[in-house]
Amino acid sequence: MGPLVNVLSWSLSRQQAFNECRRQYYWQYYGSWGGWDDSAPPEARQAYRLKQIVNLDMWAGDILHTVVEGEVKRLRSGYRPKPVPLRERTRALLNEQWKQSVEQRWRDNAKHNRNLFEHYYGLPVSDARRMEIRDKLFACLEHFCSLPLLDHLMTTDPAAWLAIEHLDTFLADGVPVYVKMDCAVRLNGKVTIIDWKSGKESERDRDQVACYGLYAMQKWRSGLESVGAVLVYLHTPEVVETTIAPETALAMQEKIVTGIHAMRQCLVNPAANEARRDDFPMTDQKNRCRRCNFHEMCYGPGPIVEHE
Ligand code: SF4
Missing domain, CATH: 3.90.320.10 (Lambda Exonuclease; Chain A)
Structure with missing residues (x-):
């Protein structure tokens, strides 16, 4: 396999980043490119690490999709999901990934270890909030197991x-x-x-x-x-x-x-899909910065603060 090439593509999330903050878009799709490689420039490695971060709600959505995906695959073999094993699987994933984030295991492997926004940027997460996420996931799985749609899919x-x-x-x-x-x-x-x-x-x-x-x-x-x-x-x-x-x-x-x-118009070299950071300005809507993965790239390390 030849070297990976960064080609221009489109997706709903890419368009959303482009609309919300050009600098965020730059870090997500250009500045972080190649950052998975230990020999990449430090800035690309940092941006790549930040790109993997998810907040608590996105994390819950990811876990739900992982668990449901596994069950949908098993449906094809005639196995109908049951809430108790799904709850246990979900609980194990929540605990394991929470630990990955707290122990900062992403420092060794950013792609395969969870890095939660709240931990990375020092935002407090109460026990009540953790329970709320868990209970919401359990409720979703309960509803999933009782869907009549699953009977159609099984047959x-x-x-x-x-x-x-x-x-x-x-x-x-x-x-x-x-x-x-x-x-x-x-x-x-x-x-x-x-x-x-x-x-x-x-x-x-x-x-x-x-x-x-x-x-x-x-x-x-x-x-x-x-x-x-x-x-x-x-x-x-x-x-x-x-x-x-x-x-x-x-x-x-x-x-x-x-x-x-x-x-394309923002690129310094559209034919080669090359971008220059300074062509992608930081947003004026500073309230967006408070929930942005790339806060550290723009404002330096440390907890998230209010921006004027
Ligand atoms: S911290 Fe603010 S300005 Fe910087 S990339 Fe994020 S949203 Fe854009």
């Missing part, structure tokens, strides 16, 4: 499964657009994309579904009329079934292409 022909936790791309304006689907199956002749949610409904969910529609059109040559999405909000619990209108998909396609053009 689905194995050949009808299209993807589980699958990171892939489709092309827009020649640029790879990343999508990660929790689960995709053919149900009653329709491509059905299932997304497990740990949080509340948001505008972003609609964009995500539209991206899935664009992906399904390219990847499985599906017409939009034969693509549907099921968003499962595990905490509430609420199951939202939705279709993708052609005008919604078109608007998303335009949004992606507009985003790609704007990102």
